[in-house]
Amino acid sequence: MSVRVRFAPSPTGPLHIGGVRTALFNYIFAKQNKGKFILRIEDTDQTRYVPGAEDYIIESLKWLGLKFDEGIGIGGDFAPYKQSERKEIYKKHIDILIQSGNAYYAFDTPEELEEMRKKLEEQKSSFRHYNYVTRTEMKNSFTLSEKEIQEKINNGEPYVVRFNMPSDRELILHDIIRGEVKVNTFTLDDKILFKSDGLPTYHLANIVDDHLMQISHVIRGEEWLPSLPLHFLLYEAFGWQAPLFAHLPLILKPTGKGKLSKRDGDQGGFPVFPMEWTDPKTGEILSGYKESGYLPQAVINMLALLGWNPGDENEVLSINELISKFDLNKVQKGGARFDPDKAKWFNQQHLRKIPLSQLVDNFSKVLESKNIKAERKTIERIVELILERLTFEKEIWDNSYFFFVAPETFDKKSVKKHWKGEAANNVNLLLNLFRQLNNFESKYLEEKVISYLNENKISLGKALNPLRLLLVGKTAGPHLFDIIEIIGKEETISRIENGMDILPKIQNS
Numbered sequence: 001m002s003v004r005v006r007f008a009p010s011p012t013g014p015l016h017i018g019g020v021r022t023a024l025f026n027y028i029f030a031k032q033n034k035g036k037f038i039l040r041i042e043d044t045d046q047t048r049y050v051p052g053a054e055d056y057i058i059e060s061l062k063w064l065g066l067k068f069d070e071g072i073g074i075g076g077d078f079a080p081y082k083q084s085e086r087k088e089i090y091k092k093h094i095d096i097l098i099q100s101g102n103a104y105y106a107f108d109t110p111e112e113l114e115e116m117r118k119k120l121e122e123q124k125s126s127f128r129h130y131n132y133v134t135r136t137e138m139k140n141s142f143t144l145s146e147k148e149i150q151e152k153i154n155n156g157e158p159y160v161v162r163f164n165m166p167s168d169r170e171l172i173l174h175d176i177i178r179g180e181v182k183v184n185t186f187t188l189d190d191k192i193l194f195k196s197d198g199l200p201t202y203h204l205a206n207i208v209d210d211h212l213m214q215i216s217h218v219i220r221g222e223e224w225l226p227s228l229p230l231h232f233l234l235y236e237a238f239g240w241q242a243p244l245f246a247h248l249p250l251i252l253k254p255t256g257k258g259k260l261s262k263r264d265g266d267q268g269g270f271p272v273f274p275m276e277w278t279d280p281k282t283g284e285i286l287s288g289y290k291e292s293g294y295l296p297q298a299v300i301n302m303l304a305l306l307g308w309n310p311g312d313e314n315e316v317l318s319i320n321e322l323i324s325k326f327d328l329n330k331v332q333k334g335g336a337r338f339d340p341d342k343a344k345w346f347n348q349q350h351l352r353k354i355p356l357s358q359l360v361d362n363f364s365k366v367l368e369s370k371n372i373k374a375e376r377k378t379i380e381r382i383v384e385l386i387l388e389r390l391t392f393e394k395e396i397w398d399n400s401y402f403f404f405v406a407p408e409t410f411d412k413k414s415v416k417k418h419w420k421g422e423a424a425n426n427v428n429l430l431l432n433l434f435r436q437l438n439n440f441e442s443k444y445l446e447e448k449v450i451s452y453l454n455e456n457k458i459s460l461g462k463a464l465n466p467l468r469l470l471l472v473g474k475t476a477g478p479h480l481f482d483i484i485e486i487i488g489k490e491e492t493i494s495r496i497e498n499g500m501d502i503l504p505k506i507q508n509s
Helices: 015-033 052-063 087-099 110-122 145-155 201-213 222-239 262-268 294-303 321-325 339-352 356-369 376-389 412-418 424-438 442-456 460-472 480-508
Strands: 004-007 036-039 103-106 161-164 172-177 177-184 190-193 217-221 245-246
Touching: 004 015, 004 217, 004 460, 015 036, 015 052, 015 145, 015 217, 015 245, 015 321, 087 103, 087 161, 087 190, 087 201, 087 222, 103 145, 103 190, 110 262, 145 222, 161 222, 172 222, 172 245, 177 222, 190 201, 201 222, 217 222, 222 245, 294 321, 294 339, 356 376, 376 480, 412 460, 412 480, 424 460, 424 480, 442 460, 442 480, 460 480
Parallel strands: 004 036, 217 245
Antiparallel strands: 103 161, 161 190, 172 177
């Protein structure tokens, strides 16, 4: 079988990372099987269409590196790939279903439908929807003559076309992830397939497009599992071979029950969308992984392991490694809990895999924007020193600014804690030592300072913490003597002298 899969989002807003994972699993499966990955836009529900959403979806996939082989913008043998441009195709196929008796016209008004529901509630009926029982009391092809139906259509009366669901049939369906799925059709309703505005619902358009585009595997979210019986019966009604189905588990919120939502991201301070999105109606700005500093390869890695794992201890995987190791049959059935801290961990791991030269190039541009000049070897050494401390590349400046500029402010808590007692005297002794030395190489200087402090019976912490505070402005940062080597003798002495005038004032404030 030639593998052809599709990602078919609706342009109703920003693309949730659950949707991104669906796209990713389709992409990986296609590449693994030397197949085709197709992007189709399902925009039949024009009432929910949001301007800009389609472009957002395409840009998000592009940023993540999920390149599609056919679809919007690039075309293909089965164009058009936007459902709103395929109206005639759907009209032709709904007529086939009507003629075969697998679908029927219904002219019920919203008020009549509501009246039916209330009546069923009062009767405490187990049926609460439009089905083989209730259809016999409504205005449709089962209760109207062909002449009446045609008159209503000619008069422009609104109608829908519903699927003629069998009344009592046991379906045994297969899902790659979930195995055997049993459903009896008496629990199902007559879903709407087509509306008088000339547009199909998701169910009809989805089936027709998947067949005509020769889709071999439908890999989609768990929320579509209840639609599987209807879709299977639609394939059967047309006399078509159904594709293989795989329904992915939900991505669950970090704590509690339910699937991950925008609100969880708002409350937890983490993104749930690949890129930043501005709501065209409200102006609300929703954060994205891209703008938050995440690497696309880290987002891909994180999402791939939500509901699947490679079966070994290695979690940090490139897209090529994911393609070689992925197994759709081993995707879990249960929901996958999202962990925002683990997302950061993935970014940290992939940041360390970026070539040092690339990080140096990027950081050099940051320094240029701040009118700071430094030799490339120095920048390279600094990035190497702080890389293990970083979660995001954008943090390089915040973790290294003190190499380039003397501290203008000092952490008040650190000053209160470390600038007391003999601190000033201890630093003065080190200052005198530094003035006498010419070799400021890190290892040599460290040996000299520690030996000197030991000889004078001075605690390392009571001398080196105040010293770091004077040089950096806080007590955090890379190895102290590496900092001193890089900034040099003159700058080290200058910072100590300047800081010793300021810290007593902070301590006494």
